[in-house]
Amino acid sequence: xxxxxxxxxxxxxxxxxxxxxxxxxxxxxxxxxxxxxxxxxxxxxxxxxxxxxxxxxxxxxxxxxxxxxxxxxxxxxxxxxxxxxxxxxxxxxxxxxxxxxxxxxxxxxxxxxxxxxxxxxxxxxxxxxxxxxxxxxxxxxxxxxxxxxxxxxxxxxxxxxxxxxxxxxxxxxxxxxxxxxxxxxxxxxxxxxxxxxxxxxxxxxxxxxxxxxxxxxxxxxxxxxxxxxxxxxxxxxxxxxxxxxxxxxxxxxxxxxxxxxxxxxxxxxxxxxxxxxxxxxxxxxxxxxxxxxxxxxxxxxxxxxxxxxxxxxxxxxxxxxxxxxxxxxxx
Numbered sequence: 001x002x003x004x005x006x007x008x009x010x011x012x013x014x015x016x017x018x019x020x021x022x023x024x025x026x027x028x029x030x031x032x033x034x035x036x037x038x039x040x041x042x043x044x045x046x047x048x049x050x051x052x053x054x055x056x057x058x059x060x061x062x063x064x065x066x067x068x069x070x071x072x073x074x075x076x077x078x079x080x081x082x083x084x085x086x087x088x089x090x091x092x093x094x095x096x097x098x099x100x101x102x103x104x105x106x107x108x109x110x111x112x113x114x115x116x117x118x119x120x121x122x123x124x125x126x127x128x129x130x131x132x133x134x135x136x137x138x139x140x141x142x143x144x145x146x147x148x149x150x151x152x153x154x155x156x157x158x159x160x161x162x163x164x165x166x167x168x169x170x171x172x173x174x175x176x177x178x179x180x181x182x183x184x185x186x187x188x189x190x191x192x193x194x195x196x197x198x199x200x201x202x203x204x205x206x207x208x209x210x211x212x213x214x215x216x217x218x219x220x221x222x223x224x225x226x227x228x229x230x231x232x233x234x235x236x237x238x239x240x241x242x243x244x245x246x247x248x249x250x251x252x253x254x255x256x257x258x259x260x261x262x263x264x265x266x267x268x269x270x271x272x273x274x275x276x277x278x279x280x281x282x283x284x285x286x287x288x289x290x291x292x293x294x295x296x297x298x299x300x301x302x303x304x305x306x307x308x309x310x311x312x313x314x315x316x317x318x319x320x321x322x323x324x325x326x327x328x329x330x331x
Contacts, residue, residue: 008040008274013050015282020289023060032080033064035274036191060090066115085110100133114138123155145328159267166272178231182213251316
């Protein structure tokens with residue numbers, strides 16, 4: 001299985017390449033990708049430099065143009081597709097049908113992957129995207145059980161990619177507008193959940209507080225690790241009890257599912273985290289490369305090295321991990 005790794009910056013791209021990525025994925029410095037944060041992403045010069053470095057090491061490069069264009073901004077999305085095609089990336093990751101249609105009509109040689117933002121959860125949808133736009137692969141949403149993934153893999157007309165490690169978020173995936181309720185911006189339209197300009201940290205007598213557009217999201221005790229403030233993972237007072245009312249901060253970790261996913265025919269495993277540091281990327285990719293190589297050498301007796309899980313736990317949200325929806329036996 002391919003290991004698809006995040007590249008939010010050139011140093012992160014190098015870290016992914018140097019530690020065993022099969023492919024890296026990146027976005028441009030604008031709202032055309034779902035990680036539009038200051039200091040992240042690539043202009044043309046950096047993208048070409050990154051593509052050159054990756055290819056010299058035998059690593060593929062995928063470009064994410066996976067937000068939803070607004071009526072006034074179509075040219076930006078059109079330009080991003082043109083630029084990706086001009087640089088001959090190995091595939092374009094997109095979700096919006098207009099973007100997919102433009103890419104398939106204008107750049108017939110450009111491989112298309114359906115982004116997780118597309119939220120395709122059945123093989124009829126995958127077949128539709130394949131017939132209409134010629135997509136070669138789809139990234140499955142993190143809302144499916146393992147049985148549902150297997151069912152899709154048995155019937156899908158295209159390659160499937162699933163998330164292996166990284167932050168989880170409120171679903172339906174690719175349709176999150178939560179942060180726009182208090183910041184007027186969301187991942188769908190502006191590429192940023194909790195835009196940095198709306199984030200505020202403040203030390204108070206009762207602990208470190210994080211706010212989003214002046215709305216209190218969380219308050220941390222001195223021994224707690226503070227997380228980036230997102231509305232879905234805030235702690236709120238609900239009928240007198242303060243807790244994570246919508247979702248607890250945790251990270252997906254599917255190391256123990258590697259043999260099953262491989263047997264199903266899953267083509268690629270994705271590491272989430274274009275907003276993460278190069279050091280984070282290096283460590284996560286190194287662990288996953290070692291795990292995948294170990295599984296490939298001895299597929300019938302794959303044992304997880306405890307150091308792998310310990311290493312990933314140190315980098316996980318809330319210092320906890322889960323296999324998320326994969327374990328839902330009732331689905």
